[in-house]
Amino acid sequence: MSNVPIIILKEGTEEVREREARKQNITAMAAIAETVRSTLGPKGMSKMLVDSMGDVTITNDGAEILKNLDIENIAANMMVNVAKSIDEDIGDGTTSAVIFSAALLNNALELIEQDIHPKPIIHGYKIAADKALEVIKEIAEKISRDDNEILKNAAKTAMNSKDIAPLKNFFSDLALKAVKHIAEEDGNTFAKVSNVKIVKAPGKSLKDTELINGVYTQKEKVNMMMPDIIKDAKIAVIRRKLDVKKTEFDAQVRISSPSEIQKFLDQEEKILLDYLKIFKDLGVNMIVNSSDISDKFGAYLAKEGIAGIKNVGESDYKSILKAVGAKLVDDLTSLSEDDLGFAETIHFEKLGDDEYTLFSGCKNPKSVSILLKGGLDKILSTAEVSLNDVLSVIAKIIDTKTVVAGGGAIYIELAKRIRAYANEISGKEQLAVNAFALALEEIPKTLIRNAGLEEIEKLTELRASHKTADDKWVGIDTITNTIGDNFKKGIVEPAELINHIIKSGSELANLILRVDRIISAKGSKPAGL
Structure with a gap:
């Protein structure tokens, strides 16, 4: 037989293989994470978005930013879709999900560059994710739908990074009353959040907002x-x-x-x-x-x-x-x-x-209205998005009846337990499980960085603070720049949010790691560029 190559693809088709294909996809997804990374936390920054008509939107809401990005890259779009699914299913946490997914992929890329095959990395990520979900189920705090103080604290935590944060006490009380009006015993309050109708009324100030029993x-x-x-x-x-x-x-x-x-x-x-x-x-x-x-x-x-x-x-x-x-x-x-x-x-x-x-x-009434008042239309639009997130978070907790401490506490505790779990595993999967634990710490690390604190010093202090099971809720409070028991401080979020971030983040990372070739038709843009 002759050594003439057999061509099966049309002329002009571009092909990227193996390590380069993965690198292109991971680089594109990391770029999305960098776009929203600085918005995370109470001291996160905002982005100015200008659309094709010249309209300007200033926001630090991760879901809103990703929704307005005009992305052509296929791999990056997959990450945006993961963020959207979390926003639809929980109402908050999109930025954390994107940061975690990107960290998993970057850590995997480092292992691949050390000549570790993607298969043990994929398997390691899967067993680490399963273990993390098991730990969350074990340590999450159980509450009832009548624990109004915890529900209000969850609402305030969701608002800490929003523009309406200065009025978080007022809006947490109003949002809780609204959700309680529509809540029923069927465990499906989240699906009824649309029964709280937000009506924007220009004029006066946000603190004049009122709940209408109708x-x-x-x-x-x-x-x-x-x-x-x-x-x-x-x-x-x-x-x-x-x-x-x-x-x-x-x-x-x-x-x-x-x-x-x-x-x-x-x-x-x-x-x-x-x-x-x-x-x-x-x-x-x-x-x-x-x-x-x-x-x-x-x-x-x-x-x-x-x-x-x-x-x-x-x-x-x-x-x-x-x-x-x-x-x-x-x-x-x-x-x-x-x-x-x-x-x-x-x-x-x-x-x-x-x-x-x-x-x-x-x-x-099983349907109520919030008359949202404010001086400018831009302020009202931003407040409406934030208030929708808060309503969704309260409804999700009422349905699931489980919460965890925020401020990075849950991620540090999970990372500690996943590292201990890695010691029970042999082979290359152990490296992947440790890489998973490192990715979990990326969220508290970002919170610390965005607060302008010393990253290595505070992260080391956080790790050292998680000595026993009683220290599981120790996290960073970036409003006061202190480390302590965040559950006692009232910094809480839905346990279901963390479940969703871990499941969707690890599944997306494993999906991308399975891709070993990018084949682009003539005239199309390669997926990883």
């Missing part, structure tokens, strides 16, 4: 003559066009005399008056319609002192149903007293440039 919807009343305020509201939530029905097919009506015209108009009016009678007989004084209400019928309603809003979107009318306790009705003839909802007050008002309808004083 719901806001961005809708104005159908007719200007309708009342601005309705007391003791009986509310019908319907999905029916309140107008004269048009025929589905083209039709002609032959009229031969003026009296027949009047009969035709009278018949149309009778249809509308029949609708009106249904509402009047039940004492309804507020109509929420997901469909249309004609101007003519709106005038009839206004004359009777009945208010109404129309074309209400699905998410809005579902929030209203939960708040007022009504049932959605399609057929008006079946509307009964049992289908109606109730609110002490319905108020039509203008917030900023928009018209809103406020349902307040609802009995046992």
